[in-house]
């Protein structure tokens with residue numbers, strides 16, 4: 248294999264000791280094109296990003312990677328290098344979020360990728376490659392969540408909306424998107440002292456201490472929210488549902504507090520609250536294209552730049568540890584060529 252086909256990649260591998268105990272770990276490696284999986288489109292990757300799931304994969308935690316060895320990274324942004332798919336040509340700038348990346352197919356934390364053309368989205372005019380990576384799965388999910396609220400009939404006139412996990416990737420972009428649409432956004436965070444100014448800068452009009460939502464509460468509570476974007480799950484989501492106005496809509500995409508949902512049916516049957524699930528990974532192409540179209544028109548890119556930091560490939564491990572420890576905020580882009 249020629250040297251020109253070699254590229255750097257963060258590879259997750261799994262080992263099994265004599266007792267059958269499995270351990271997963273990730274390392275920066277040099278691999279070549281022979282390592283790539285089948286796919287119609289080969290991409291020169293420029294950027295990936297660090298989402299919560301990337302934190303899990305890079306720190307050797309189970310639950311994301313399901314085939315080994317596998318290149319990590321649930322996002323990629325790059326340029327088509329070769330294509331056997333008539334929809335894509337050499338030189339096309341493309342985005343891929345989820346769709347099995349870093350789960351069953353090699354992901355974006357590498358200088359090259361070979362994927363199916365089925366879930367690729369063209370980089371929208373006006374968004375740079377680094378900004379598309381800053382949006383990444385987190386921002387795409389935030390957009391899907393906002394679209395979910397809109398479909399649920401939540402308008403800026405309906406009342407206040409809540410974003411939980413607000414300083415995180417999904418939360419930060421959701422605050423920006425909702426505030427720009429004219430919603431009164433309250434942001435729930437565990438870091439009011441440290442990041443209150445940051446969240447107000449993104450457009451939050453009030454901050455909610457997440458501790459007020461994280462302990463079990465009554466099945467129905469005072470009505471506070473016309474809608475909510477939740478990335479936290481568990482007791483927090485149960486309390487948010489219990490505080491949602493009659494006819495309101497809540498979207499659920501995450502499990503930062505936990506995967507459980509210790510709620511009752513009361514908000515649904517007595518207040519006609521709707522709970523909408525968001526799954527970015529398997530979102531069909533038309534939904535992806537709609538969300539990226541909306542991101543191109545709705546997202547304030549200067550605020551996006553403000554909430555983004557760009558790091559080189561080998562710094563992805565520290566960023567992964569940071570996202571699991573809850574010490575990073577906003578979005579972290581990985582420049583895979585640096």
Ligand SMILES: NC(=O)c1ccc[n+]([C@@H]2O[C@H](COP(=O)([O-])OP(=O)(O)OC[C@H]3O[C@@H](n4cnc5c(N)ncnc54)[C@H](OP(=O)(O)O)[C@@H]3O)[C@@H](O)[C@H]2O)c1
Nearest residue numbers: 299388412413414415416417436437501502503504526527
């Ligand atoms: N369904 C999907 O398609 C989809 C897509 C993307 C992400 N997700 C999920 O959504 C969640 C957020 O992802 P992300 O990439 O935005 O991660 P992130 O950047 O780590 O954000 C998560 C935020 O949740 C808050 N948080 C963390 N631990 C908490 C706890 N124990 N109790 C309450 N709040 C807590 C923190 O916000 P504060 O510091 O402000 O409190 C943290 O910044 C993850 O669970 C992720 O797996 C799902």
